[in-house]
Amino acid sequence: MNKKERYAAFLDHFTAVLPEAETELQYNNPYELLVAVVLSAQCTDVRINKVTPALFRDYPSPEFLASSNFDELFPYIRSVSYPNNKTKHLLGLGKMLVEDFNLEIPSSIEELQKLPGVGRKTANVVASVIYNQPTMAVDTHVFRVSKRLGLVTQTAKTPLEVEKQLVRHIPEEHIPKAHHWLILHGRYTCLARKPKCDQCDITHFCKYFDKNGV
Numbered sequence: 001m002n003k004k005e006r007y008a009a010f011l012d013h014f015t016a017v018l019p020e021a022e023t024e025l026q027y028n029n030p031y032e033l034l035v036a037v038v039l040s041a042q043c044t045d046v047r048i049n050k051v052t053p054a055l056f057r058d059y060p061s062p063e064f065l066a067s068s069n070f071d072e073l074f075p076y077i078r079s080v081s082y083p084n085n086k087t088k089h090l091l092g093l094g095k096m097l098v099e100d101f102n103l104e105i106p107s108s109i110e111e112l113q114k115l116p117g118v119g120r121k122t123a124n125v126v127a128s129v130i131y132n133q134p135t136m137a138v139d140t141h142v143f144r145v146s147k148r149l150g151l152v153t154q155t156a157k158t159p160l161e162v163e164k165q166l167v168r169h170i171p172e173e174h175i176p177k178a179h180h181w182l183i184l185h186g187r188y189t190c191l192a193r194k195p196k197c198d199q200c201d202i203t204h205f206c207k208y209f210d211k212n213g214v
């Protein structure tokens with residue numbers, strides 16, 4: 001199977017079985033999604049979904065973050081990874097949204113990356129989920145699964161290289177969904193240490209399976 005056929009099989013399969021794939025983070029508006037994605041760095045969506053209801057109740061908009069302080073905010077997110085840094089990021093993010101962005105969540109990757117705690121991956125997720133832009137956020141699942149499937153070359157060493165290869169081959173209209181397909185497949189089936197190949201329904205176009213079997 002060549003790369004073109006592999007991409008076609010990937011798109012055919014997931015369009016059929018997961019047409020409505022979306023983030024597992026819970027949010028009600030762009031501001032909440034941005035905060036949730038910042039918090040989710042190096043942490044699980046399950047953990048983030050446990051802390052955000054109280055956080056969003058008491059910090060319903062950027063102004064509330066902007067006028068808060070470390071001691072007030074920290075308790076809300078103490079159970080997520082890197083709570084010290086993330087508390088500082090959220091305080092700075094609220095301030096910047098108020099002072100520089102007129103409370104609007106920016107749509108461009110460049111502007112999003114100016115916000116504290118927002119790197120390229122977070123910016124890509126926000127642009128994709130909120131603005132449906134054809135951006136591909138590459139986290140550890142996307143990085144691993146796209147390589148195993150053979151969608152990107154084994155020589156791709158950085159998330160940016162993987163992102164560029166995926167974006168080059170996946171039609172724009174499928175990119176926001178493809179991001180979630182790769183994440184969900186990596187989270188539940190194509191696990192990092194022990195992929196569940198015996199339960200996987202895409203063995204027919206997986207390069208790793210082709211080479212290693214079950």
Ligand code: SF4
Nearest residue numbers: 190195197200206209
């Ligand atoms: S066959 Fe195995 S390696 Fe390939 S995608 Fe499925 S779980 Fe991952």
